Structures are given as structure tokens and as C-alpha cells.
Amino acid sequence: MANQRQGLNVPDIDFETTWGVLEKAFLEIHTKNASALSFEELYRNAYKIVLKKKGEELYNKVAEFEARWLSSEVRMKIVATITPPLQLLTEGSGGRALSSTAERRTAGENFLRTLKESWEDHGVCMGMLTDVLMYMVSTQAQQHAANDGTDLEKDRVYCTDHRQPSIFAKAMGLFRDQILGSLDRPNGTQLAESLTKVILDQIQMDRDGEKIDQHLIKANVYMLEGLYHSDQEVEEEKLYLQLFEPHFLSTSAAFYREEGERLLKESDAGTYCKEAKRRIDEESDRCRSTISESTTPKIQKVVEDELIRHKMKGLIEMDSGVQYMIDNDKFHELGLVFELESRVDARKPELTKAIVSIVQDMGAAINKAAETTSVAPPAPAGQDDAGEDKPKAGSTRQINQQTAAALKWVEDVLALKERFDVFWKTSFNSDQTISTALTRSISEVINAFNRSSEYISLFIDENMKKGIRDKSEAEIDATLEQAIVTLRYLQDKDIFETYYKKHLCKRLLLKKSQSIDVEKQMISRMKIELGNSFTLKLEAMFKDMTLSEELTGGYRSHIARLGQADTKRVDLSINVLTSMTWPLEAFRGAGEDERESRNNLLFPGSIERIKTGFERFYAERYSGRKLTWQTNMGDADMKATFPRSRNGKPMTHDINCSTYGMLILLLFNDLPTTQSLTLEEIQAKTNIPLNDLKRNLQSLAVAPKTRFLVKEPMSREINPGDRFRYNEDFSSKIIKIKVGVVSAGNKVEGEKERKETEKKNNDSRGFAIEAAVVRIMKQRKELSHAQLLTETLTVLSGQFRPDVNMIKKRIESLIEREYLERLEEAAVPSYRYLA
Amino acid sequence: MASETEYVTLVSSDDYSFVVLRSSAIKSPAIKRMLDPAYGFAESKTNTCHFENINGLVLEKVCEYFYYYQKHKDSKDVADMDFPIELSLELVMAADYLDSTVPFEENSKRRQDMLI
Known part of the structure; x- marks a missing residue:
């Protein structure tokens, strides 16, 4: 092998000499004189050294060279830019105050620019170096691969420690240690720390509205992001995450905490919202343009915490807070508040709470107003008793006043709901949570008023009699819908039914209603809203009316057939009313004894004849029915x-x-x-x-x-x-x-009447509860007390909300009458149904 | 002078010059680096690379391979390039010298990152 390599022109080389060539070339590279160098020559030298198995030494030499270069040349250049303003800044707390912004900005920018340039130079040079040393690097990589398993060209191994970082990573680490890790002067601060402080200072200037060089900061942040705490380059150990981000977040938090408090004190809520929104957008912009995108969610959270989550309550309760916005129809500002809070919490607890309490306050005011108007001329009933000399007309006015109060109450409640519906739509983006809260609070308002059932019925009554006279169909429709809307919130629907029946009865019998059609529409609407059983009796009333018309016609033809026609004949039209369905006591006078005398009215002959004539006719038609004359009607x-x-x-x-x-x-x-x-x-x-x-x-x-x-x-x-x-x-x-009869018009009930209605109502509730309990028990046979209560409440919730004590009493009474019995052996109080 | 020309010259140890398409020559990362104007080494200024340890015979084959590769790199089932058996060892060594793909890619990427 070795011989063959000789053949490839690899003469025996001396490491020191070769390194000398390389070192000199590296110096040239660092001083930007690369054009004088031949890449091939350097590459070949490194190649030779590696082939001579001197790779490790080469590696160490390069590292040594870089460390020397960085710690002397580069560091000096950077330290030189740390001028007095920056020293003050990095030294401690007072720094910001001691030098002017402009000074600090220029100094800071200088520092940042030098650092950025050094870093970039370092990057370029190291890129060139690693390229020149590519052969060494590649063998290093192959070494890694070899250690992973495959036995690759073992003769190239230059370094037995395979955990040695790549030369590039090593160079990055050197920059970190030699530059960022070094002190700016003996006993000074680390450059990295200074860097963080300078960047934060610049960001602060940006927040204060001064112009800063975002790219410069971004480049430095980029550097921090490219460096790691150790040579292993663990993602979580980025210097950015370790050195910069925590400081950034904590200074930001402090800044916004202070700013939030200042804004709450100095400006109004609308401005606050705008400001907060601007700050949030600004921070995310800053992350994009100046710092790092990865920080966006974190800083968002910080700003949201400081400006919204912790301040929401204060914001809502400000003088110019939600109350003010609602009072002054500040749709846009409300929208901002809504937007802000929905940013931090989808349930928007603070805003919802505020809205609910405002609705309730406004509702309470309406209720209070209605109460005061209706009571203002103190207790009419009592006055009448006190002295007859009190003008009757005054009392009439009083009654009208109360009726007006009732109408006003309904209209006010509707207006309140309408108003908040508009807020809900325009400002709150038709939000579900707020809608629920609104419904709940309006329902509370309506049910907090003890005469709501009566007043709503009166409202419908008034509209049926007068309100719809000159209205188009659409308007009538809207009015009916309004009535239904309030009805929807009403809990004690049974009381409403009582009143409605009474009012409807008067309308029908006294022919006060403007349109029977509209009446029927109303009934069918109620049917949809409240169910069949609710309108059953109301519909029966209409049926009675129709039947009576037929009856009258029948009687007339009956008379005609009898040939009793004479000029003096009195025409009779009659309404036969089923006594259970019609609340006839509505017409009854206050005294019980008067009822006795009613049937003994003395009629003149012509009238008496008619009366007995009809009685005979009716008895022929329907045997076994008893007619009672309600002459007062x-x-x-x-x-x-x-x-x-x-x-x-x-x-x-x-x-x-x-x-x-x-x-x-x-x-x-x-x-x-x-x-x-x-x-x-x-x-x-x-x-x-x-x-x-x-x-x-x-x-x-x-x-x-x-x-x-x-x-x-x-x-x-x-x-x-x-x-x-x-x-x-x-x-x-x-x-x-x-001829109007005094006080024939519909009016709010007097004290006495109301008590009576209540009593009657309680009685009918008692029956309803008993019926419900029996039905439930018949089905379940045995049930614990608590469960029975819950089920009863559920069953009856459509009609009214029963009083728990009343249910208990009814159960007692059922036990007495042996519908139920107590279970002695049960752990919790329970009942059994007795068939 | 520093501009990127279409052709570059590769010179062997025994002074044979091969003028080849730059696009084919930079198949070799080492050559690509040498010629990268961003670094400004001497080679990139002159668009000429001298190889002190590769002779004309081998360099010719290398150039031939560059073209062979460029021509066929996108097709399938291409026959291996033919080369004289006696040159194989020297060719392998030249290939090793010129080709250090893995770390090159990696470093290149990181450098890009670093410079934004």
C-alpha cells in the first residue's frame, strides 16, 4: 500500500514544515489574502499529513491556531468597542441613567457591529479552513462511520477519540470560549453578558420609540443561536436559549408590568386596549425582525400575562372601563377588551363577570324604577279605605300609572336585552360564552322582579288592546316576538298563565281585543315556546267563544221560529263559558257577599223574559248543565x-x-x-x-x-x-x-288581589307538585329523597321553579294520604310508592 | 478575471491541461471549493487548478468520468464506465483525493446558516 502511495506523488513529508506552510496560509486567510494561495496546495498538504496519520496533530494545531488568533486579534478588536457608556451599562443598574440614549445607542451599535463582523469573518474563514482541511474532516467522518460498525480504511484513522467534535464545531466552540466567554477587561463581565445587556438596551430603545438597527441585533442573535453551550451541540443548550432569552423575557416582563400599571393610571381603558394590542403585535414583529421567531410564543405569553391576564380586572374596573364603554356605546373599545381577553382565555372570565354584573345592575335599576313608580303614590288600596273623599279619578290615574309602569318595565327589559344583543353582535363577535352569560343574567333580572309574570301579561294585554291598532303585520310580529322573548326568560310560567288567562278573558268578553287573529297567533307562538299543555286552557277559551256565537245564532233562530218576534223584543247575545277554564274571579268585586246577591238581580220584565227564554232553550239543548248568570260581565x-x-x-x-x-x-x-x-x-x-x-x-x-x-x-x-x-x-x-265603567280597564293588581292570586297560585302549584311526585314514584317505585327532589324539579322546571320546602310539604301530605311511605331500612331517606 | 467562466482548466502534474465544463468539474467537491469565487483562492482567480499529485493519464480519465457522469446522471441502468485495469489503483486514490462528499455537504449547509 505504502509503495503505491509513493507512486501517487506523496513524498515523505515533515509534519512541522508542512504545518508551517498551512499556518502561514491560514494567517493569510484570516487577513483576507486568500487570492495569493493555492487551494490545491493547501489541500494537498493537509491530505499528506492525514495520510501520514498525523491527523490528530493537525487537528490540534488548527484548534490551537484558531484559539490564539481569536483571543488576541479578534478579542482586542471587540473589547476596544466597549466604550464608557457601554461599560456603565454592563456594570450595573445605574447604567442606563448615566449616559444619554444616543451615546449608548451608537456605542452599542458599534459593539454589535464589530461582534457581528468578527463572527461572520470567523465563519467565512472557518469555512475556508474546513474546506482546505476537507480531507481531514472527511476521514474524521468516516472514522465516525467506522466506529458505528463498518470497518472502513482503518489506516486513515488519525484520532482515536471519536467523540472529538468536527473541526467546524470546534471552531465555533473556540469562538464561544475565546470571545464570548472572555472578560471585557480584568475582573469585568463576560462579553456574552455584555452582549445580552447591549441587545436588551437596544430593544428597550426600540420600545421607547427610537430607531435601532434591527439587522445588527438579528445577526448577533443569530450568532447566539448558532452556538451551543458545549461542543456536543445539544439543541436545548443553544447559547441563545441559555444566555439571552431568559434575560429578555424577564426584562420584558418587568417592563410591561410597569407599563401596564402606568397605562392603567394614566389613560383610559380604550387607549389601554389599543396600546396593549399594539405592544403584542409589536413584540411579535420584533421577534420576527430583530430577535428570533422561536421566542414569539414566549414573549407573547409574557406580554399577555403582564398586560392582560394580570391587568384585566383593573382594566375592566377602571373609571373608563367596561361600565363606561357600555354606558357610552363604545362598541369598538368593547370589542378591543373582548379581543384582549379572548387572547388569554377562551372563557373570558373577567369580561363575562363584568358584563353579568352590569346587566344585573341595570336590570335591578329597571326593577327598582318599576317598583317605585307603582308604589309612588303610596298604597292605593289603603288610601281608599282611609277616606272616601279622595277623588276617584286620582285613583284611576294611579292605576294607569301602575299599568304604565308595567309596560315601561317590559319595554325597559326588552331594551336592555336589545342593547346587549347589539353589543354582543358588534363587539363580542357573537361569542357563545358571553351569550350564555347574557341570557343567564337577563333571566335573573326578570325573575328577580316579583311581578314580572303579571307585567309581561299586561304588556301583551296592552298591545292587544291598543298597541297593534295601527301597526303593520311585520310590526305586530315583532311585538309578539318581543313578548315571547321575555317569556322565554321567565321562570314562573304558571303565574304568567294565570295572569294571561285573566287578561285574555277580559279582552274576549269585553271585546277589547283588536284582532282575534293576532290573539290566536300569540297563542300558537306560546305553544311553540312553552308546549301544548300550557296553552290548552287558553285555547279552550277561544273554543268557548266560538261555541257561544253558534249558540247565540241558534237561540235567535229558535226565537224566530217561535214567532215571538215583536218590536219590543230585546236581542240577546250570550257567551257560555266553561267555569274551570275562565278565571271569572277577575270580574268579581272585592266582597264575597256580593256574589250572593248577583243572581237575585231584579230585571225588568222584558229582560227577565229573555233570560228565562234562553235558560229554557239551553236546558233543551244540553241537559244536565247548569247556567250561572254573570251579569256583572x-x-x-x-x-x-x-x-x-x-x-x-x-x-x-x-x-x-x-x-x-x-x-x-x-x-x-x-x-x-x-x-x-x-x-x-x-x-x-x-x-x-x-x-x-x-x-x-x-x-x-x-x-x-x-x-x-x-x-x-x-x-x-x-x-x-x-x-x-x-x-x-x-x-x-x-x-x-x-259608557266606560270606572276601573274596567286592565290594571296592575292591588295588594289584596295579588295576595289572592298568589294563594291560588300556590294551591295550583301544590297540585302540580303532587302530580309530578306521584307520577315519578309510580314509575320508580322506590327513590331517595334527594333524587326525588331533583326529578321533581326537572319535571316542573318548564312551568315554574318549585320551592323545596313546598315539595317537602307535599311529600308529607302524600305520605299522610298513603300514596307514599318512608323506607325505614334505607341508608338515606327514601320513599316507596304505594299502589 | 474573477468571473466564473463556462470552462475551467485542470492541469496535471506532468503539465497536461484539460479544459472542461465547470458544471461537470464541480462534481468533485474539492474542485468545486478550489474554484469557488466566494473564497477567492488563487484557483478561482485564474479558473485553473493544478494537481501536483495526479498525472495526465489519470486526470484524463477523471475528466472523462466527469462528462460521463454529467451525461448519464439522470438516466437509469447505465453501464459502468470503462477504464484500463492498470490505472484502477491510481484512479481510486485520485477519486479519494477529489471526492469528500459527506462533510462537505454538511459544512456547506452550516455555513449558509451562519451567514443568514
């Missing part, structure tokens, strides 16, 4: 002539009034115009309950537009002994006159 159309009504000429008016009103007016039919009747006489002749009588007389004798009777003495209140006579001087331009 009826109304009558009459024709009346007043001698001086139209400019002193006689005129006939169509008068529509209540049945009671009709009875009263009929009394005066047979009376001479000058004769008068006392209150007591009227009562004796008609047997109308006193309260109803007073109210009707008020409308007939006091209300200016329908003053058919003259009252003596003339006062607002009806008192015992007052006298009434026919009003000859009545005048009106209107032909059709409708």
Missing part, C-alpha cells in the same frame, strides 16, 4: 233620545253600557223626567251590589261625556242619600256612546 246596547242633545234639538243616541248600567237607565224610562231616585231606591229596585252600583252611577252621572243622569248634590263621590234624575240637557255630537 255583560253589556247592553240601547237607544236613548235626549230632547236637547243636538243644538237643542232631539237626537237619538246608541248607548253601550254594562248590564248594570242598563238596569239603572231602564228605571228612568218609566219615570217622569223631573222625578228623581235616591241611591237606596235604585239599589232596592235593581238589587245591584252596592259597589258595582256606585261605580256604574259614577259613569252615568259623573263622567262628563256620558252624564245621562243628574246627580244631587253634584260631587264626584256617590254617597248614601244622593238623588238621581234624567238629564234632559244632555248633549253630545257623537251618536254612538260607549
Whole structure:
């Protein structure tokens, strides 16, 4: 073999001489004089040395040479750039304050540039060196391969320690040790540390808005990324990760902590959001342009932590925080807050919390306002009892006021919801979490108000009677939808049902409803929203109405057939109502005794005839049914002539009034115009309950537009002994006159009425609970108390939220009545169903 | 002078010159390095490489191989290039001298990285 190599022109060489040639050439390379050198010659020399098995020595010589070069020439050049401003900076804390920014920037840039150039030169030279020494390097690699298994050309081995780093890596390591690892001056700091500080200082300048040379920093960062803590070049041990990044992150954290606090103090929330967003973008830009992309997620987290996560609460609670934004419709700023928080937490706890509390506050304000308006003129019922002299009209206004309060409440709640829906859409990106929170808090607002059920029903009532009069179909639709929306949030749907039935009943019977079609639409909407069972009774009411119409028609033709037709005949139209379905107590007066007297009304002959005639007709049609006359709910159309009504000429008016009103007016039919009747006489002749009588007389004798009777003495209140006579001087331009009965309109319930409704409601809830419990137990046979409670609550949640105590009482009562029994042997309290 | 020419000259130890396409000659990493203008060695200035340890006979074969390789590198089932058996040892040594692919690739890549 050796002989053959001789043949390839490899003369015996002297290592020292050859190395001498190489060393001289390397020096030329480092001083950028490579053009004088022949690559082939150097390559051949290295080749020779390796062939002479002097590879290891060559390797060591090269390393030695490089170390010497770096530690003397290169280091001196770099250390020279560490001028006083930088020394101050690297020495300690006060550095930044002691020299001007401009000085530091120039000095820093100088330092960075020199370092960068040195590094790049080093890279180029080492590239050239390794290329020249390629043969050595390649054998080294083959040696690695050989140690891995295959026995390759063993005679080339120059180095037995196969863990020796490649010459290139070695050179990098030398740079690290000789340059970065060295001290800037005796007892000074390591250059690497200075480098970190200078870079951080430059970044700080950048953050403060000064222009810096990003490429310069990037190049240095690149260097740190290319160097490793040890020659093994472990990825995690990059100098960048070890020396620079931790410092960068910690200074950034400190900076942003301070900046966040300053911003919270000095600016408003909107600016803060913009600033925070700008900073976050800026940092990620900085990572891209100045530092390293690998740091992006880390610095993002730092900024987010400092500017958002730790500050969110403060931000939201600022004077110009979320509350202010919502008050002033700052959609954009709210959007920013939302964006910021969703950046750090998908659930956005702080913002959601803030929104919920704002909605609840606003809701509470609405509830409070409604309460104050409705109570403002203190307790109407009590006043009435206290003194009759209090003008009735005042009380009417009061009632209207309460109704208005109810309407206002519903509208306010809707407006509140509407408002936050807009925020939700425009600012919160229709976010699911916030939507849930909004729904929950609005529902809380509605249910926190104890009269919500009544008020919502009143709202619908008002719209059915007046609101929809001049509205297009689409508008009506929207109104209905609004009502349904509030209904959706309502928990105590059973109470709502009670009120709705009452209001619907009045609308239907008194023909106050604007459109039966719309009523039916509403019912079908409720059906969709709340289920079949909810609307069952409401629909039954409509059915009764239809049936009654048929019945009236039937009776009319029946009369016609009987041939009783005479001119004096009174026409009758009748509503037969199923007593269970209709909340007739809505019309009942306050006193119980009045009900007794109702059936004993004294009708004049013509009316009485009709009444008995219909009773007979009905009994023929439906045997076994009992008719009860609800005279207090009826109304009558009459024709009346007043001698001086139209400019002193006689005129006939169509008068529509209540049945009671009709009875009263009929009394005066047979009376001479000058004769008068006392209150007591009227009562004796008609047997109308006193309260109803007073109210009707008020409308007939006091209300200016329908003053058919003259009252003596003339006062607002009806008192015992007052006298009434026919009003000859009545005048009106209107032909059709409708006599309103005082307080016939729908209104908020009084204290007493409400108590009654509540009581009734509690009773019906009791039944509902019992029914649910029995159904559940029938199915399960045995169940623990806790489970039974849960299931009952689930079953009933569609109708109302039952009180746990009430359920307990109902269970007790069921046990007493032997539907259930307690299980004695069970570990937890349990029940068994008794068939 | 420093520009990259299409052809380069390879000179053997016994002063035979071979003018070959640069694209084929840089098949050898050693030659590629020598001629790389980025480093500015003497060879890259003159576009000429002198090989003190390869004679004309061998260098001719090497050049022939460069062309043979360039011509067939993308085709399949190419017959091995023919060469005189007596030159085999010297050719193997020349090949070893000129070809040190593995570390070359690696170093080249790292240098690229380093210089951004």
C-alpha cells in the first residue's frame, strides 16, 4: 500500500514544515489574502499529513491556531468597542441613567457591529479552513462511520477519540470560549453578558420609540443561536436559549408590568386596549425582525400575562372601563377588551363577570324604577279605605300609572336585552360564552322582579288592546316576538298563565281585543315556546267563544221560529263559558257577599223574559248543565233620545253600557223626567251590589261625556242619600256612546288581589307538585329523597321553579294520604310508592 | 478575471491541461471549493487548478468520468464506465483525493446558516 502511495506523488513529508506552510496560509486567510494561495496546495498538504496519520496533530494545531488568533486579534478588536457608556451599562443598574440614549445607542451599535463582523469573518474563514482541511474532516467522518460498525480504511484513522467534535464545531466552540466567554477587561463581565445587556438596551430603545438597527441585533442573535453551550451541540443548550432569552423575557416582563400599571393610571381603558394590542403585535414583529421567531410564543405569553391576564380586572374596573364603554356605546373599545381577553382565555372570565354584573345592575335599576313608580303614590288600596273623599279619578290615574309602569318595565327589559344583543353582535363577535352569560343574567333580572309574570301579561294585554291598532303585520310580529322573548326568560310560567288567562278573558268578553287573529297567533307562538299543555286552557277559551256565537245564532233562530218576534223584543247575545277554564274571579268585586246577591238581580220584565227564554232553550239543548248568570260581565246596547242633545234639538243616541248600567237607565224610562231616585231606591229596585252600583252611577252621572243622569248634590263621590234624575240637557255630537265603567280597564293588581292570586297560585302549584311526585314514584317505585327532589324539579322546571320546602310539604301530605311511605331500612331517606 | 467562466482548466502534474465544463468539474467537491469565487483562492482567480499529485493519464480519465457522469446522471441502468485495469489503483486514490462528499455537504449547509 505504502509503495503505491509513493507512486501517487506523496513524498515523505515533515509534519512541522508542512504545518508551517498551512499556518502561514491560514494567517493569510484570516487577513483576507486568500487570492495569493493555492487551494490545491493547501489541500494537498493537509491530505499528506492525514495520510501520514498525523491527523490528530493537525487537528490540534488548527484548534490551537484558531484559539490564539481569536483571543488576541479578534478579542482586542471587540473589547476596544466597549466604550464608557457601554461599560456603565454592563456594570450595573445605574447604567442606563448615566449616559444619554444616543451615546449608548451608537456605542452599542458599534459593539454589535464589530461582534457581528468578527463572527461572520470567523465563519467565512472557518469555512475556508474546513474546506482546505476537507480531507481531514472527511476521514474524521468516516472514522465516525467506522466506529458505528463498518470497518472502513482503518489506516486513515488519525484520532482515536471519536467523540472529538468536527473541526467546524470546534471552531465555533473556540469562538464561544475565546470571545464570548472572555472578560471585557480584568475582573469585568463576560462579553456574552455584555452582549445580552447591549441587545436588551437596544430593544428597550426600540420600545421607547427610537430607531435601532434591527439587522445588527438579528445577526448577533443569530450568532447566539448558532452556538451551543458545549461542543456536543445539544439543541436545548443553544447559547441563545441559555444566555439571552431568559434575560429578555424577564426584562420584558418587568417592563410591561410597569407599563401596564402606568397605562392603567394614566389613560383610559380604550387607549389601554389599543396600546396593549399594539405592544403584542409589536413584540411579535420584533421577534420576527430583530430577535428570533422561536421566542414569539414566549414573549407573547409574557406580554399577555403582564398586560392582560394580570391587568384585566383593573382594566375592566377602571373609571373608563367596561361600565363606561357600555354606558357610552363604545362598541369598538368593547370589542378591543373582548379581543384582549379572548387572547388569554377562551372563557373570558373577567369580561363575562363584568358584563353579568352590569346587566344585573341595570336590570335591578329597571326593577327598582318599576317598583317605585307603582308604589309612588303610596298604597292605593289603603288610601281608599282611609277616606272616601279622595277623588276617584286620582285613583284611576294611579292605576294607569301602575299599568304604565308595567309596560315601561317590559319595554325597559326588552331594551336592555336589545342593547346587549347589539353589543354582543358588534363587539363580542357573537361569542357563545358571553351569550350564555347574557341570557343567564337577563333571566335573573326578570325573575328577580316579583311581578314580572303579571307585567309581561299586561304588556301583551296592552298591545292587544291598543298597541297593534295601527301597526303593520311585520310590526305586530315583532311585538309578539318581543313578548315571547321575555317569556322565554321567565321562570314562573304558571303565574304568567294565570295572569294571561285573566287578561285574555277580559279582552274576549269585553271585546277589547283588536284582532282575534293576532290573539290566536300569540297563542300558537306560546305553544311553540312553552308546549301544548300550557296553552290548552287558553285555547279552550277561544273554543268557548266560538261555541257561544253558534249558540247565540241558534237561540235567535229558535226565537224566530217561535214567532215571538215583536218590536219590543230585546236581542240577546250570550257567551257560555266553561267555569274551570275562565278565571271569572277577575270580574268579581272585592266582597264575597256580593256574589250572593248577583243572581237575585231584579230585571225588568222584558229582560227577565229573555233570560228565562234562553235558560229554557239551553236546558233543551244540553241537559244536565247548569247556567250561572254573570251579569256583572255583560253589556247592553240601547237607544236613548235626549230632547236637547243636538243644538237643542232631539237626537237619538246608541248607548253601550254594562248590564248594570242598563238596569239603572231602564228605571228612568218609566219615570217622569223631573222625578228623581235616591241611591237606596235604585239599589232596592235593581238589587245591584252596592259597589258595582256606585261605580256604574259614577259613569252615568259623573263622567262628563256620558252624564245621562243628574246627580244631587253634584260631587264626584256617590254617597248614601244622593238623588238621581234624567238629564234632559244632555248633549253630545257623537251618536254612538260607549259608557266606560270606572276601573274596567286592565290594571296592575292591588295588594289584596295579588295576595289572592298568589294563594291560588300556590294551591295550583301544590297540585302540580303532587302530580309530578306521584307520577315519578309510580314509575320508580322506590327513590331517595334527594333524587326525588331533583326529578321533581326537572319535571316542573318548564312551568315554574318549585320551592323545596313546598315539595317537602307535599311529600308529607302524600305520605299522610298513603300514596307514599318512608323506607325505614334505607341508608338515606327514601320513599316507596304505594299502589 | 474573477468571473466564473463556462470552462475551467485542470492541469496535471506532468503539465497536461484539460479544459472542461465547470458544471461537470464541480462534481468533485474539492474542485468545486478550489474554484469557488466566494473564497477567492488563487484557483478561482485564474479558473485553473493544478494537481501536483495526479498525472495526465489519470486526470484524463477523471475528466472523462466527469462528462460521463454529467451525461448519464439522470438516466437509469447505465453501464459502468470503462477504464484500463492498470490505472484502477491510481484512479481510486485520485477519486479519494477529489471526492469528500459527506462533510462537505454538511459544512456547506452550516455555513449558509451562519451567514443568514
